[in-house]
Amino acid sequence: MTPTLPPGFPTELAPLATEIHTYFRVLPQLLAEGEEGRFAVVKGAEVFGTWDTQKDAIQYGHERVPDGQFLAQEIDARFLTAFGAFFQPPAASGTA
Amino acid sequence: MPLLNLALDVRSGLRTRVRITVNRATLLKLRATRQAVPQPVIVDAMIDTGAERSCIDPAVVRRIALPLHAFGFASAPGTNAPVIPALGGTAVNAIYQAGLALIHPAPHSDLVVPEIVLETLPLAQFGIEAVIERDVLASCVLVYNGPTGSATLAY
Numbered sequence: 001m002t003p004t005l006p007p008g009f010p011t012e013l014a015p016l017a018t019e020i021h022t023y024f025r026v027l028p029q030l031l032a033e034g035e036e037g038r039f040a041v042v043k044g045a046e047v048f049g050t051w052d053t054q055k056d057a058i059q060y061g062h063e064r065v066p067d068g069q070f071l072a073q074e075i076d077a078r079f080l081t082a083f084g085a086f087f088q089p090p091a092a093s094g095t096a
Numbered sequence: 097m098p099l100l101n102l103a104l105d106v107r108s109g110l111r112t113r114v115r116i117t118v119n120r121a122t123l124l125k126l127r128a129t130r131q132a133v134p135q136p137v138i139v140d141a142m143i144d145t146g147a148e149r150s151c152i153d154p155a156v157v158r159r160i161a162l163p164l165h166a167f168g169f170a171s172a173p174g175t176n177a178p179v180i181p182a183l184g185g186t187a188v189n190a191i192y193q194a195g196l197a198l199i200h201p202a203p204h205s206d207l208v209v210p211e212i213v214l215e216t217l218p219l220a221q222f223g224i225e226a227v228i229e230r231d232v233l234a235s236c237v238l239v240y241n242g243p244t245g246s247a248t249l250a251y
Binding site for chain 2: 010012013068070072073078
């Protein structure tokens with residue numbers, strides 16, 4: 001089942017919904033590692049590294065992803081601020 | 097150095113014709129796999145210096161099947177792009193790979209950009225389907241002559 005995207009995301013992004021979910025799952029870690037401003041290549045549930053420019057990321061994506069469907073997305077903390085609650089799983093409540 | 101002379105007026109701005117194509121890498125891939133190459137689309141565009149990245153109307157993407165690889169922010173007041181309050185009123189838009197050319201009346205004088213990343217914005221309501229921004233203008237000299245109602249783009 002294709003994952004859903006939050007309100008405000010254009011419908012044409014639906015084919016990359018899985019990749020977008022992966023991006024948001026790894027976004028906190030990438031930001032903590034100082035990757036903001038770089039571009040992550042994502043296919044399915046995998047991240048194929050980060051690149052300095054979007055052009056480089058797209059070129060690498062074409063080399064690694066045979067069907068040409070991948071995300072080459074800028075690592076930007078503002079996305080986490082706006083959509084983090086939608087993509088991050090709720091914290092599990094522990095009981096003693 | 098080609099010179100593209102354009103008429104301008106205060107109301108409609110600086111307009112030109114642009115050819116949108118698939119990007120070069122996609123073109124080579126389609127040819128190598130003997131698949132049909134989408135026909136270029138010629139659109140009316142505005143030349144603008146107010147933003148970093150050029151953009152196209154979503155209807156253009158539907159006509160030419162451009163590769164989609166990212167999403168981004170768009171601050172486009174006056175359009176009907178759905179804004180995200182948490183982003184201070186900006187919207188999220190899809191970002192595509194494409195090729196484009198500013199069309200020159202003389203043969204072999206177009207400004208060709210074989211690889212460019214374009215955002216989508218609802219532009220049709222303004223009578224245009226593309227806006228050429230600083231990413232393309234970075235390789236040009238633009239002379240804007242308000243009193244004569246003309247502009248020249250050299251590249």
